[in-house]
Amino acid sequence: MPELPEVEVTRQGLIPLLKKTIIRVDVRNYSLRWPIDNNLENILKGQEILNLQRRAKYILAKFTNGTLIIHLGMSGHLCIMPLSSKVKKHDHVDFIFGNDGQLLRYTDPRRFGSILWTKNNPMDHKLLCKLGPEPLNQKFNDEYLYRILRGRQQYIKSLIMDSSIVVGIGNIYASEALFYAGIKPQRRANRLSKKEILILVKYIKEVINNAIKKGGSTMSDFFDVNGENGYFQNEHKVYGREGLSCFTCKSIIKQKRIGQRSSFFCRECQK
DNA sequence: CTGTAGACCTGGAGGC
DNA sequence: TGCCTCCAGGTCTACA
Numbered sequence: 001m002p003e004l005p006e007v008e009v010t011r012q013g014l015i016p017l018l019k020k021t022i023i024r025v026d027v028r029n030y031s032l033r034w035p036i037d038n039n040l041e042n043i044l045k046g047q048e049i050l051n052l053q054r055r056a057k058y059i060l061a062k063f064t065n066g067t068l069i070i071h072l073g074m075s076g077h078l079c080i081m082p083l084s085s086k087v088k089k090h091d092h093v094d095f096i097f098g099n100d101g102q103l104l105r106y107t108d109p110r111r112f113g114s115i116l117w118t119k120n121n122p123m124d125h126k127l128l129c130k131l132g133p134e135p136l137n138q139k140f141n142d143e144y145l146y147r148i149l150r151g152r153q154q155y156i157k158s159l160i161m162d163s164s165i166v167v168g169i170g171n172i173y174a175s176e177a178l179f180y181a182g183i184k185p186q187r188r189a190n191r192l193s194k195k196e197i198l199i200l201v202k203y204i205k206e207v208i209n210n211a212i213k214k215g216g217s218t219m220s221d222f223f224d225v226n227g228e229n230g231y232f233q234n235e236h237k238v239y240g241r242e243g244l245s246c247f248t249c250k251s252i253i254k255q256k257r258i259g260q261r262s263s264f265f266c267r268e269c270q271k
Numbered sequence: 272c273t274g275t276a277g278a279c280c281t282g283g284a285g286g287c
Numbered sequence: 288t289g290c291c292t293c294c295a296g297g298t299c300t301a302c303a
Contacts, residue, residue, distance in 0.1 A: 057297080108281095109281050111281080113297090127299090153273085219296060
């Protein structure tokens with residue numbers, strides 16, 4: 001489900017919970033991608049969220065004694081709801097806030113997500129310490145990407161989805177950014193010109209920025225923390241549009257499996 | 272080092 | 288209706 005824009009929209013939606021005290025945590029299922037700390041209930045009881053950050057697709061909730069590292073995997077989401085909300089099958093964790101009878105619920109049918117606790121700097125965590133730059137950071141620029149891609153023979157789409165190169169770009173936004181940049185997903189990275197890389201960087205930033213502004217892409221199950229859907233899916237130019245005609249040139253959008261993932265592109269607009 | 276295939280898990284869609 | 292296969296927004300791990 002969530003790529004960087006959806007995770008960022010989720011983070012922003014959690015800001016009203018800052019400085020509110022957790023009075024209880026209910027973990028109904030500890031087995032996510034990695035097991036939840038079996039002492040999480042005690043660790044967080046009486047604590048308040050001091051700060052909410054995002055790194056790649058991880059939401060980092062800082063407490064006085066450590067940080068909660070949350071990843072939504074493919075199907076996870078967080079929702080702020082009333083205490084009385086009925087528990088459904090895949091509602092694995094509730095964080096219950098005292099002040100106004102609200103709870104934050106983590107739901108994740110496929111359980112590829114994770115909720116990890118660390119007392120240390122989360123940036124030093126095994127899962128975060130090897131991540132590449134944020135796409136919206138100026139460290140992610142054409143010179144950087146050109147240097148990294150030189151000598152790499154893999155498909156360009158696979159490499160912009162590689163989190164050690166640049167974080168946050170998943171299967172939807174990789175296809176979309178490559179469409180805007182006019183580059184076929186199956187081009188070999190080392191065959192891109194400097195100019196193409198400049199354009200690609202520009203559109204990666206633009207697509208991600210626009211998606212955040214539109215509240216992310218709601219495919220089947222992404223909703224923000226208040227249950228509202230995003231609107232960026234209405235602006236997808238190629239993702240999920242196989243067999244339909246290109247908005248730009250009217251030729252038929254193609255679908256092809258590249259590096260184990262479905263990829264969408266226009267043969268005419270992308271070279 | 273680079274690249275690839277499999278693994279984790281559930282549910283929905285489509286074919287028969 | 289049921290069963291089967293394939294597919295899905297991620298990314299770690301093992302292996303060539």
